[in-house]
Amino acid sequence: MLSGPPPSLSDPLPVGASLDQIQRFSKMYKYIKVEDVPENEKERCTICLMDFEADEDVRCLCCTHVFHVTCIDRWLVYNKKCPVCRIDLDKADIPS
Template identity: 45%
Template sequence: MEIVVQIKSSSILDIKNILFTIFYQKLNYVHFNIDQQIQQQKKNSQIKRTKKLIMIQIVEERSEGQQQQQYEIDGVSERIWEEAANQYRQEIQQLQLQLWQNSVDKMFQKSNGVPKKYLQKLKMMKMGKSNRQCSICCNQFQKDELIIQLPCKHIYHKSCVDSWLQSSTKCPNCRSDVLEALKIQEK
């Protein structure tokens, strides 16, 4: 874009008007270019949408057993479009299956606690005389009661800690990972 301006007088007001005119012309030019780019993007997106709709229509016609004509869209045969559509269909089915499985898992609360083979490795003992209490059930330990000591050295009633560790791998007091500690001890 070339702007030719002739300066007739050298007054400051005239120079301001000339600069304003140049600025206004450049601004209009920029707006025109942006509008042109937006129009081109709209045309491109409409073309892409049309191609997708044609592809979907071809696949639906093929699946309904209608005429078996060979279509071509921009030099790409119907077979390629059909393969692409089938891949998308399979991916959608896999995602639906995963969502369904996640819902079922949440509904039935799959156990994510400590496996039984590791629970058997926990240290069991009988309680002696003590004023301490189980922090799961908040009851005092009784003499000769069966207790379990976790790797972090916290102790609990056997029945309390068994039910706790079926749904969690963490110690109720210090939140240390019991399963990881048992795996390390096993090595």
């Protein structure tokens, strides 16, 4: 049973980001873990669903969503939109 119309053949396929675009539209840093945070408030990567651990490499996109570097870089190779808010890296403000 179909839940909606099939995707249009004219809908554009996702386009991946280049390494240059990934570096321009994001910041990479080491995660700083805050102790004694309630379980429901812990920060986690929404791609792999694992909690961030102290000193892990994370990447913050220009929309301020944060992911493990390996998770988001793998995603961005195929699709240059944030997996959470769907902002296109090409149309976003560059972080300062």
